Amino acid sequence: MTAATPARLLGLLSLLQTPREWPGSELSTRLGVSPRTIRRDIERLRELGYPVEATRGTDGGYRLVAGTAMPPLLLDDEEAVAIAVGLRTAAGSAVAGIEEACVRALAKLEQVLPSRLRGRVRAVSGATVPLAMPGPTVDPETLAVLAGAIARREKVRFRYRAADGRESARLIEPNALVPAGRRWYLVGYDADRADWRTFRVDRVREPRPTGARCPERALPDPDAAAYVARTLHTSEPVHRADVTLYAPVDQVTVRLGDTLTGTTEDGTPRLRPLDADRCRLTGYVDTLDWLAFRLSMLGCEFEVHDPPELREHLRALGGRVTRAAGDPPE
Numbered sequence: 359m360t361a362a363t364p365a366r367l368l369g370l371l372s373l374l375q376t377p378r379e380w381p382g383s384e385l386s387t388r389l390g391v392s393p394r395t396i397r398r399d400i401e402r403l404r405e406l407g408y409p410v411e412a413t414r415g416t417d418g419g420y421r422l423v424a425g426t427a428m429p430p431l432l433l434d435d436e437e438a439v440a441i442a443v444g445l446r447t448a449a450g451s452a453v454a455g456i457e458e459a460c461v462r463a464l465a466k467l468e469q470v471l472p473s474r475l476r477g478r479v480r481a482v483s484g485a486t487v488p489l490a491m492p493g494p495t496v497d498p499e500t501l502a503v504l505a506g507a508i509a510r511r512e513k514v515r516f517r518y519r520a521a522d523g524r525e526s527a528r529l530i531e532p533n534a535l536v537p538a539g540r541r542w543y544l545v546g547y548d549a550d551r552a553d554w555r556t557f558r559v560d561r562v563r564e565p566r567p568t569g570a571r572c573p574e575r576a577l578p579d580p581d582a583a584a585y586v587a588r589t590l591h592t593s594e595p596v597h598r599a600d601v602t603l604y605a606p607v608d609q610v611t612v613r614l615g616d617t618l619t620g621t622t623e624d625g626t627p628r629l630r631p632l633d634a635d636r637c638r639l640t641g642y643v644d645t646l647d648w649l650a651f652r653l654s655m656l657g658c659e660f661e662v663h664d665p666p667e668l669r670e671h672l673r674a675l676g677g678r679v680t681r682a683a684g685d686p687p688e
Contacts, residue, residue, distance in 0.1 A: 366391065370399050374410065374422050381419040435475060441467060442479040496542045496559045501535065503565040504544055508532045511572045513549070516565040518557055525563070531572040534582030535559070545582040547575055554578060556589050597665045599649055600640050605658035607637035613656050614639075646671045 369389055373380060386393045400410050400420060409423040445460040445467075467479060507514040514532055519525050530546035537543075542559040554577065579585040603610050607629060614629070628641040643649045650671040653660055662668050 366395075367399055367402060370396070371403060371408065374403075374408075374420060379413065379419040379421040385420065435478065438467075438475045438479050439482050442482040500559060500562055500565055501542065503567065504532055504559065504562070505535060507565075507567045508534060510567070513568045513570045513572055514546075514565050515568055517563040519561045519563065528557075529568070530555070530557075531575065533575075533577060536582050536586045538586060543586050545577070545585055547572075554585065556586055597643055597646055597649075597667065598640070599643055599668065600662075600664040601638070601653065601668075602632070602661045602663065603637050603639060603656065603658055604635065604660060605637065605656065606635060607631040610637055610639075610656060610658070614652065647675075650675050 366389055370385065373385060373388060382393045382396050385396045389396070391399075400412070403410050410420055411423050412420050442464065445464050464479070504514065506512075512532075513529060515527065515529050517525050518528050529549040530544070531549060532544060532546040534545045535542060536545060544557040544559055544562065546555060546557070547553070548555045577585055579588060611629060629637055629639050631637045646665075646668050650668060654672070654675060662672070
């Protein structure tokens with residue numbers, strides 16, 4: 359039985375909002391109507407202001423034109439909740455100014471959703487509180503320039519500030535952006551040094567596309583994330599952390615998240631159980647202040663074996679907390 363026209367139009371529009379081209383035969387199969395009905399419904403959508411483009415030929419089909427102001431957005435329940443969670447989570451990320459942008463995006467999303475989904479999105483948004491972590495932030499414009507160069511396979515120039523403060527000019531063939539915890543990394547081939555490199559994006563200054571195309575090159579690892587995981591401790595000034603945590607490993611895993619769990623580059627677990635009530639954390643970190651903060655948030659006793667500098671950061675953190683909790687000076 360053929361669906362009522364309004365419901366069928368909404369189903370057709372929902373499919374067309376997927377970023378791909380839909381052959382008419384596939385649309386008719388999905389919606390259970392004839393190709394002629396699909397053509398007629400496409401014309402109805404155009405009359406309503408939806409910019410549907412048609413291409414001819416054996417590989418032709420229909421798609422919505424990108425970059426055009428669109429009528430109300432169609433999302434199912436799972437899509438709406440996923441966007442709300444993603445925006446609330448992104449609000450606590452290391453990208454400068456993104457929290458305000460996420461709030462504006464959520465407000466716009468609520469305006470175009472039906473009341474049933476609007477209530478679900480508001481509930482998820484109100485119940486989700488991202489934990490903002492200390493550390494440097496990334497300029498969103500820098501991310502946009504680098505991402506555009508990657509998409510166009512275009513070489514890019516920028517100035518890069520190393521950990522010791524020295525700056526250098528770089529000509530890079532960018533491959534991928536890899537977010538890892540509160541850090542964003544650019545993986546690219548350094549044309550002047552004739553080798554692959556990993557760059558912290560918060561240390562990139564004045565990126566400029568050159569207009570020159572990047573040649574085809576194969577990463578030395580299966581993908582950019584694997585390359586960053588393997589090379590991070592050699593490309594950054596890092597500290598090897600070794601800490602015993604007096605809590606079950608499952609409890610600590612949930613509280614630490616993906617940043618400090620998983621395995622090292624040689625496959626060794628970063629977090630392993632010692633017994634039912636203790637576990638041991640080993641791995642590399644580039645910021646001891648950040649590690650001290652994370653350990654203090656676990657809600658359990660712990661013992662630092664290495665590095666000694668981590669104990670100093672914990673003493674400083676404990677002193678600040680103690681002073682904040684004490685009586686104000688006379």
